[in-house]
Amino acid sequence: MAPISPLPHSDKFPDSESYVESLLDFANSSSLFQILCGGIHILDFFTREPDLYATVLPHSWREWFQDYRVEDVLDSLMRENLDQFATVGGAEQQNQGPDLTEASWRGGPYPPESLLCYVQDIRKHLLRRGFQPPAVAGKPGVESVKQGSLTRKIVVGMKPKKIHEVQNFAQYVDNLASEISKESAHGITHLVDFGSGQNYLGRALASPPYCRHIVAVESKRHNIEGAKGMDVTARLAEKEKVIRHKREYRSRIEAPNSGEGMVDRDSDDHPKGASAIGAVETNGTLFPEREVIPNPDDERKGSIQYVEHMIDGPDLSLVISQIKNMSRADTNDDTTGGVQEQLPGGFGGLSESSGCGWPELPPASGINARRGASLDSINRDTHFISLQQPFPDTPPLASPPQSLMIISLHSCGNLVHHALRSLILTPSATAVAVIGCCYNLMTERLGPPTYKLPTLRPRPNPRVEATSAAHDPAGFPMSERLATYPHKYGEGVRLNITARMMAVQAPENWTPADSAEFFTRHFFRALLQRIFLDRGVVSAPSAPDDIVGGCPTSPDIMGIEPIIIGSLRKACYTSFTAYVHGAVTKLSNNDPVRGPTIASLMSGLTDDQITDYHSRYFPRKKDLSIVWSLMAFSAGVVEAIVVVDRWLFLKEQRDVIKDAWVETVFDYQQSPRNLVVVGVKKNVAEVLDLNR
DSSP states (O other): OOOSSSSOOOTTSSSHHHHHHHHHHHHHHOHHHHIIIIIOOGGGTTTSSSOHHHHHSOHHHHHHHHTSOHHHHHHHHHTSOGGGSOOTTSGGGGTOSOOTTTOEETTEEOOOHHHHHHHHHHHHHSOOOOOOOHHHHTOTTGGGOOOOOOOTTTTTTOOHHHHHHHHHHHHHHHHHHHHHHHHSSSOOOEEEEETOTTOHHHHHHHSTTTOOEEEEEESOHHHHHHHHHHHHHTTSSOOEEOOOOHHHHHHHHHSOSSOTTOOOTTOTTSOTTOOOTTOOOBOTTSOBOOEEOOOGGGGGSOEEEEEEOOOOSSOOHHHHHHHHOOEEEESOTTOOSOEEEEETTTEEEEEOSGGGSOOOOOOOSSOBOOOSSOOTTSOTTOEEEESSSOOTTOOOOSSOOSOEEEEEEEEETTHHHHHHHHHHHOTTEEEEEEEEEOGGGOOBSSOSOOOSOGGGOOOOOHHHHHHHTSOOTTSBOOSHHHHTOEETTEESOOOOHHHHHHTTOOGGGOOHHHHHHHHHHHHHHHHHHHHHHHHTSBOOOOSTTOOTTOOBSOHHHHTTOOOOOOOOOGGGGSOHHHHHHHHHHHHHHHOTTTHHHHHHHHTTOOHHHHHHHHHHHGGGHHHHHHHHHHHHHHHHHHHHHHHHHHHHHHHHOTTTEEEEEEEEOSOTTTOSOOEEEEEEEOOHHHHHHHHO
16 A cells, blocks of 8 residues: 655665655755745845855856856756766776766766756655656555546546546555555545545546545535536536426415515525425525436446535545435335435435445434425435435434545645644544645745845735744644754754745756747746846845845835736736836736835836836846756755645654555656655554554
8 A cells, every 4th residue: 555665755865764854954054045945035035235245155056057058057957867977976086987087968068066966956856756656656455446438428628638647646545545444443434535625536436437435515606507507517416407306496486575584595504505305495585495316327436525615624534424414305214225415505316325335324214205396307216415404303324434544635734734733633534645835835934034145035915924933833844754853054954945945847848949938938027127126116126134125115105015016918918118117017007005105116217228127128038947957856855845844744643643644646747746645544443452
């Protein structure tokens, strides 16, 4: 079930412990790494004297970069075999290796030794991202892996990247759940998807060949409604059909329009999705609630239940209560057929039968008989479950779900933290398999980080200061090892928002066209900041602790929030002149507080002046591109630190966690955030024995 190595680290380390210790030592001792990962910001590139390029990078590096294109520099950082270069402390010291002063690479000199050392250190501390599908990887139990591509109806709404992610992760989750079921006393009964969104993953897992039972937890109502519509397209739910009590319906229409007897759809007394069988309720427009007619093919499928819930901590009691608090309307007490769920919002018709290899739910006593309207069109061998409005005299299910597995495909920020802690704190949770993303949205547990060079230490703006100094116990780092790790600057590993934002880059996927495009965008934004400085929109960094890019000149009016432009129309990136006009127009129109001031200070700026700025600073665009490339390359280690911290947290829960590991689940070229963190609990009996 678990890979041989719990972390996909380099072969240069004999085991995971050696890798973790080296990773933490490098991250907390390398000054250059700390500067490139959080110590500088691209907005400072043209506003500081001396400029960042000369301040940050060694002279030997800058001389070598002059002889090569940015594309060559990227190759040397990520793709070239370093064995072709002389190794530090190696054969060249014994006159057995190439002479660095005479050796040639791509028509120029070899990289300086200090640069080679740095690239080597970064590379060996990156987590391996190579991926092979289970059938190719030769893992134990491959014969049990269900092979099946997603059908056209399941992939509705997905882009190729999402199809790749869902297809591979669904297969991985199903295989993992099957392996856990073989080794544990209780099989996995439900998969709880944190932040399900449009429920692409859950829909695939609920369909053949997996046929899993999904609890999709999502905080946004429009995502849930959209997902339900796609469930119909995927034939996981039937189109809604209206069942009316015709005589009562006509009487309501003919009644005076006094509002008496009307039912508000949004009323708490009549929740959306309540059963309309035998009901005569209508809403404000005299349209009755609708019942889902089950699909005859549903006995071959799994099921999906949607729960609208904002996950802001590890407590899953509200989610679990919605799974437990279900009632049954029986069509025949002696039936042996499957169970149909009516999902919140009126979707249902999903089978719980053993057609997918799942145990049937235990029978409940006192099941209600059919009521009201005729159900001749409904399968008699079907139980209906209303998750929204149970009948008054119907008891809840005999038992709650016995075994939950928490899953998530690309959980933003702290959502992964909540999922991992939920595994520890939720008795019915058996395992977790989550893939993180958006590390910039994580909060910080230890407060703001410090830097070695005071001149590169920015004063946070209020928003960043509020998040970084919040000391959020749910933030990074999760593990006690990182939280208490001693180093020369103090205690604890810290990553500021700039470092975490860079960690979501994927420089190995950059094509020449991609690189040219976003290097141009970064150059335009940094140069516009210089114009802001010269026009008085921002002031020059006059103190070591000044804000990134300079602070606004009128704090009483403009505050000290940095000027954030965001995205612009594509036409704005065709030239620097178009970019300046587009950015100033957006700031002037969209910011009611600072907009008039910016418009006034930027008035009178001519196209000739803008062109002159571009001409004077264009030769330094390459320098900016190289620094950005070094930042993105180095930030791969930041992502490794985040992922290792989550793995360490699980390993520290020795009384509860049986096994924990990290591995890749899809192709890095298709989706660079491809590392899944997996944790499996011990059996209940093992936990009780440990606690005696």
